[in-house]
Structures are given as C-alpha cells and as structure tokens.
Amino acid sequence: MTASELPPGATGIITIDLDVIAANWRALTALVTPAECGAVVKADAYGLGAIKVIPALARAGCRTFFTATPDEAETARRLAPDARLFALDGLLPGAAAIFSANDVAPVLASLDDIATWSAEAARTGKRLPAGLQIDSGLNRLGLSEADVHTLADEPARLDRVDLRLVMSHLACADDPTHAHNETQRANFDRLRAFLPPAPASLAASDGLMLGARFHYDLVRPGYALYGGQAFQGGPTPVRPAVTVEARVLQVRTLVPGDSVGYSATWRATRPTRLAVISAGYADGFARALSASSGQESGVVAIHGQRAPIVGRVSMDLITADITDLTTDVAPGDLATLVGPGLTIEAMGHAAGTIGYEVLTRLGPRFTRRYVGGAG
Numbered sequence: 577m578t579a580s581e582l583p584p585g586a587t588g589i590i591t592i593d594l595d596v597i598a599a600n601w602r603a604l605t606a607l608v609t610p611a612e613c614g615a616v617v618k619a620d621a622y623g624l625g626a627i628k629v630i631p632a633l634a635r636a637g638c639r640t641f642f643t644a645t646p647d648e649a650e651t652a653r654r655l656a657p658d659a660r661l662f663a664l665d666g667l668l669p670g671a672a673a674i675f676s677a678n679d680v681a682p683v684l685a686s687l688d689d690i691a692t693w694s695a696e697a698a699r700t701g702k703r704l705p706a707g708l709q710i711d712s713g714l715n716r717l718g719l720s721e722a723d724v725h726t727l728a729d730e731p732a733r734l735d736r737v738d739l740r741l742v743m744s745h746l747a748c749a750d751d752p753t754h755a756h757n758e759t760q761r762a763n764f765d766r767l768r769a770f771l772p773p774a775p776a777s778l779a780a781s782d783g784l785m786l787g788a789r790f791h792y793d794l795v796r797p798g799y800a801l802y803g804g805q806a807f808q809g810g811p812t813p814v815r816p817a818v819t820v821e822a823r824v825l826q827v828r829t830l831v832p833g834d835s836v837g838y839s840a841t842w843r844a845t846r847p848t849r850l851a852v853i854s855a856g857y858a859d860g861f862a863r864a865l866s867a868s869s870g871q872e873s874g875v876v877a878i879h880g881q882r883a884p885i886v887g888r889v890s891m892d893l894i895t896a897d898i899t900d901l902t903t904d905v906a907p908g909d910l911a912t913l914v915g916p917g918l919t920i921e922a923m924g925h926a927a928g929t930i931g932y933e934v935l936t937r938l939g940p941r942f943t944r945r946y947v948g949g950a951g
Contacts, residue, residue, distance in 0.1 A: 582910070587854035587892075588822035588942040592624050594949025598636035600801050600814040605637075607813060608784055611791040614640035616780065616798030618648055618664065623936040624802060624818065625944055630655040632949035633801075642796055646671045649680040662707050662741065666717060672696035681705040681740050685717040687726060690733055697736035707741035708771065712763040712778075713756060714747045721767060728770040739774045741794065749782035749790075752809035757786060782807045804931050805921055820914035820938065822855035824878065827898070827905055836895050837887025841868040849898045851878065853911045856892040860937035861913065862927040863889045874926045877912040879903045 582589055605613040615638045621629035630641065630652055640660045643649045649663045661680045663671070667689045675682050676696050684690050684706050697704040711718025719727070727733055744764045748754035764778055775793035781800035783790050785807045799806060803816035830836070830848040853876065857863045865874030866888040874885040876896050881903065883896040898905050914920055920931035927934070 582821075582823065583943050586823075586943040588820065588859065588913075589945055590624075590938055590942045591819040591821075591945045591947060592628070593817045593947050594628060594632040596803065596815050596817040596948070597624075597629060597801055598632050598949065600803065600817065601633055601636050601638055601797075603813045604784065604795070604797050604800060608788075608791045608795050612640060612794045614638065614642060614777075614794055614796050615801055616642040616664075616796050617652060618642065618644035618798070619936050620648075622798060622802050622932070623938050625946070626651055627655065628946050628949065634659060635949070640794065642798075643680075646674040649675060650678055653678040653680065660740070664709075664717075666709075667692050676700055676704055679705070681707055683707040683709045683717075683741070683743065684737075685709045685711075685719060687719075687723050687733070690727075690737065694733070694736040703736050703738040705738045705740045707743055708739065708774075710742065710744045710764060710767050712744040712746075712760040712767065714745050714760070716745070718744065719767075724767045724770050731772070734772060739772055741777055742768045742771055742774045743777040743794075743796075745780065746778065746783045746790075749780065749786060750806045750808055752786055752807070757783075757790075761790060781812070785809060785812055799932055799935070802935060803920075804935070805919065806931065816915075816919065818914060818920070818935070819912065820942070821910040821912050822853050822859075822894075822942070824851045824905060824907055824909045824911055825854050825893075826852040826907055828852065835887075837866070838890060839888060841866065842887040846899070849901075849905070850886070851883065851896045851898045851905050851909075851911065853894045853896060854892065855894050855911075855913060855942075856890050858891045859939035859941055860934065861889055861894060861923075862929065862934075862937075864927040864929070865889050865894075865923070874923060875918065877915065877918055878905050878909060882917070883911075 615633050634656045642662045644665045663682045666685045709718045748756045777794040779790045779795045781797045784795040828850040830844040834844045836842045867873035875882050881901045883898045886897045887895045920934045924931040924934045
C-alpha cells in the first residue's frame with residue numbers, strides 16, 4: 577500500500593490477504609485428496625486474526641478446524657457454527673464443560689484426560705466426541721505405548737467417548753530425508769491398531785508434503801495456510817498471505833565514525849544515510865535482527881530496494897542503511913519488513929529462529945488490514 581493510505585497515527589500495517597489464505601487451503605486440498613484438509617487456527621490463526629481467517633476458510637469449504645485452548649475453541653464455534661472442532665491441548669482444568677457446551681472434541685492425550693472426559697459425558701448423559709493423540713516419537717503430549725495397551729486391555733474406558741480421530745504429530749517433517757519420519761509413521765500404524773477404528777491424522781503443514789503415505793484420512797495444515805515455506809524438500813504449493821510495512825520516521829546523515837543505536841555496536845565507515853523506522857521488538861521484530869559493525873543481519877525494503885538493518889533493534893525503532901538506494905527516502909515513506917523478497921522464513925533465519933515465531937509474534941500495535949474474503 578502507499579503511505580497516504582496508512583491510517584492516521586498508525587506506525588505500521590499488517591496486510592492479510594484472505595483470498596490467498598483460502599486459495600492456499602484449496603491448493604493443499606487438491607494435493608492431499610482423497611484425504612480431507614482441515615485448518616489449524618490456534619494462536620489467533622497464527623497471529624493473523626481468527627475472527628477473519630476462520631470465516632474465510634469456512635467459505636472456501638473447510639469443515640474441520642483445530643484450536644489449542646478453550647477460549648480459542650469458543651471463538652471458533654461462534655465463527656464456524658457448523659464445523660467440526662478439535663482442541664489440541666487436551667483437557668486443561670475446567671475445560672471439559674466448555675468443550676461439551678460448544679460441541680468441541682478435545683484431543684485426549686492421557687488416561688487422566690480420558691477419565692475426565694468420560695466423567696463429563698456421564699454428567700451430560702451422552703457420549704461426547706473426542707480425538708486421541710498417540711505419542712509416536714515426539715515426546716510431547718500423547719498417549720504412551722503403555723497407555724495404548726491399557727486402553728486395548730480395558731476398552732470400557734472409552735465407552736463414553738465418541739472417537740472422531742486418532743492422531744499423532746511428526747517431529748522432523750520439515751526434513752524429508754530424516755529417518756524419524758518413517759519411524760514415527762510405523763509407530764503410529766502399530767499403536768493405532770490397538771485402538772477402536774477411527775479416522776487417522778499424522779501430517780501437518782510439512783508432513784503433508786511427505787506424500788500420500790502420510791496423509792491418512794485428514795491433514796492439519798497451519799503455517800502453510802498463511803504462506804509458510806518450512807519444508808526443505810521443495811516448495812509447498814502456497815503463496816505468501818502477509819505483508820508488513822512500517823513508517824519511516826526520520827532520515828539522518830552520518831559521517832564516518834558515527835555510531836548508531838544502543839551500546840554503539842555499529843559505526844559508519846563512510847558518509848551514510850540512515851532511515852529510522854517505526855518498528856521494534858514490541859512489534860515482533862526480534863532484537864536478534866540487530867547488526868554490529870562487520871556483521872550482517874536483517875533487511876528491509878524501501879521503494880522496492882533492500883536496505884540492511886544496522887545497530888540495535890530497540891523496542892520501538894529500527895535503523896536501516898539507505899546509502900546505496902537509488903531513490904530518495906523521506907519521512908512518511910513505508911519500509912517493507914515482510915513482503916516480496918522478504919519472507920517470514922528469511923526474517924526468522926536472520927533472527928536465529930523460524931518463520932512460525934515471526935508470524936505469531938507480530939505485535940498488536942500495527943494496524944491489521946484485511947483484503948479479500950468477501951462472503
């Protein structure tokens with residue numbers, strides 16, 4: 577967008593293209609058919625706004641959504657009243673009544689979860705929907721092998737559970753050469769054979785790129801829906817859905833020897849033009865994107881030209897070296913932080929993290945603008 581279109585007083589803007597998110601879901605659906613393609617919308621749809629993203633996906637045809645927490649599940653139910661909803665974090669204390677009231681299927685990950693959900697079913701007088709998560713080798717949430725055998729030996733533990741899904745989660749799906757992927761797939765097949773028949777799900781955004789053997793009945797993309805490209809084996813058939821821009825507040829001229837930012841970690845070695853930009857770590861742009869003299873780090877783009885970040889990223893401000901830009905830069909111009917040629921993966925790599933963290937940490941101070949997604 578142009579600087580003149582930025583709302584008065586806004587330091588920056590996050591543009592979210594709902595049509596692209598819907599198109600990404602359709603592209604992934606085509607890739608995994610005949611398996612169903614759900615959508616993971618936890619963490620406020622990866623920071624992009626569940627209140628807009630969920631209806632856009634529902635209009636595109638998505639019928640199964642995954643949240644993490646009870647609050648997220650309640651929001652998703654309001655936004656997608658006819659959808660199947662699963663809550664991935666299982667049963668937090670007090671969550672059972674919330675889930676049963678909103679027709680949300682918790683993904684049960686322990687024998688205690690199963691007992692708690694069964695007690696809620698007894699209270700309501702009906703069998704309640706749920707998923708079961710098997711730990712196939714990630715060693716986070718999930719039923720252990722011993723738990724699975726207990727359920728096989730004592731099937732009455734599931735009498736009050738309407739089992740809608742048996743799932744697990746891959747640890748190394750971003751790397752298609754990693755042997756752990758096949759180990760987990762084999763473990764998943766072996767352990768789910770002890771459980772009652774139910775639809776199965778193993779793959780999320782990267783796992784669905786491993787091929788049909790990993791698709792089962794349902795895949796659960798999250799990051800890929802929003803344009804993420806974490807899979808190392810080739811491009812996922814999705815497009816970036818997010819652009820982040822911030823105002824240039826001031827342009828400064830430095831002489832050789834002048835330092836920039838806290839702790840004077842970067843010094844000019846030539847006459848330098850500097851753009852001061854209204855974004856910082858309070859807006860989700862990590863301090864690790866800072867650059868000391870002789871060290872490269874993050875970049876921005878102004879008028880389509882790249883400019884390296886120099887000095888420390890502070891709470892509210894970034895400074896970029898614009899000396900080599902061939903166009904004038906003035907206060908009020910927009911600097912692109914995420915956009916064409918500046919992917920969330922590249923920013924994550926420069927900050928020593930991953931694009932998932934970049935996306936979910938975009939701060940609330942920037943105005944969010946939604947395009948597309950008309951009902």
